[in-house]
Amino acid sequence: MPPQHPTKEPNSNTSPGDDTPGKELPPDAPLSTLCALLTTDLNRRSLPTSARSVPHDPLDKYTKAQMPKIYDGHPTDIFSLIDPKVVDEWDSRPACKLFALPFGIEARNRSRHNSIRACIFAAVAEITQSQQMGISAPKPSKQAKRLNYTPSAFLIYNLTEAQRRTLLEKTVWSSIDISFRVALPEPNLPDFLFNIKGFTTMSMDLVRSMVVAVWQDKETQTSLQMISQAAANKEHTYSQSNIKAFTESLEVKRLDVKEKGDILAPRFNIHAESKYIKDHNLWAQIQDFLADCQYSSNMLGRGTTQIAPYECRICYSVDHPHGLCPFPSIAGWNRPS
Structure with missing residues (x-):
């Protein structure tokens, strides 16, 4: 008969499955997973109903961001070709x-x-x-x-x-x-007026100075005043200060367009605040007049203007092509791209 070995008393400080004698459990050892779940559930049941879950806001699905402006080529473009x-x-x-x-x-x-x-x-x-x-x-x-x-x-x-x-x-x-x-x-009066192409410069300040010189020219100001007076009616009257505020709100934005062969050919978008011109017919006349002006200088040469030069296939704004649409780069943007 094989020799009988003395039986050891089980060590209460030995973990199940652990043969190392004397290994103590930490005093704050966690409860079992099941016990923890039961405890959590009991605690949750003791809370008021409103505190058990956060209600889902259905509007969370919509992109939360400051959206770029979208410009129409003419104040009545939105509905002009509807029956x-x-x-x-x-x-x-x-x-x-x-x-x-x-x-x-x-x-x-x-x-x-x-x-x-x-x-x-x-x-x-x-x-x-x-x-x-x-x-x-x-x-x-x-x-x-x-x-x-x-x-x-x-x-x-x-x-x-x-x-x-x-x-x-x-x-x-x-x-x-x-x-x-x-x-x-x-009728929606856009701030975007037209686009100038043909300048080989990256300087918006240089282009702006040239446009300011054209718009502040005495002959230009006289023509604008005559246009506004002819358009005046019972609802809208325009003073020289209206036209002055409009032309002084000029803003130039460069568009880094690339032509065939990946050649950079910047365009310059011309903006002015339409809030100074309340009547959409007058706005359209001013747009046509300013777009017909000659924009040139010894440094820049002569530019060519375009009203509504593009129609973006994403947002349908007329101030940029599809490839330069700002919407797809917005954080959290959904579609299209």
Whole structure:
């Protein structure tokens, strides 16, 4: 018979599965996973209902950022090629209204308008919680059909003033389902006037000085004053101070465009604050006049102006091409890109 070895008393300080005698557990050793879960659940049950979970905000899905401005080429571009009968019907709707202008190339495809309308409807319903609002899709005018052009301004109607303000808090609403710009259903006077190309300089200050010289020229100021006086009516009167404030608000922004062969060919966007010009017809006349001026200097040579030089396929702004659209680089941007 093999020798019998003395049996050791189990050491209460030995961990299960640990043959090392005398290894002590720390006094604050955690409870088992099951016990910990049960304890957490009991603690949670003792809390008031409102403290058990944080409610989900459905608006978290929309990009939270300061959105770049989007510029139309003309104050009435948004609705100029929509069927006039549709525009009249839209205009007759009571309560508050807004335009929703979707992003992306699908907006110019009329066969996609039903699905776009549904996405805008779902978004606006979620954002405003309205029980009365609706979305109407545009119909092209005869001229639009001849031009093979599809207007893309959808009407948001039956809003309350509070719901209208909520939508206008963001100029652009962007989620994974739809991105759209919100605009007032009236002529929109853009700050962007035109673009100058042909200068081989990176200096915005140099270009601005040249434009200032043209705009402050006595002949230019006289012509602008005559245009504004001719456009004056009962609703809008313009003084020399209006024109002066408008021209002094000049801002030049460089656009680093590259041409074929990856050759840098900067463009210079010319802006002025439209708030000084209330009437959209007068604004358009001033835009045409200033774009027709000659912009040249010994240092820069002669530039060429372009009104509405681009139509971005992402946001449809006329001041930049698709490749320089600022929206895709925004943190948290959803679509399109």
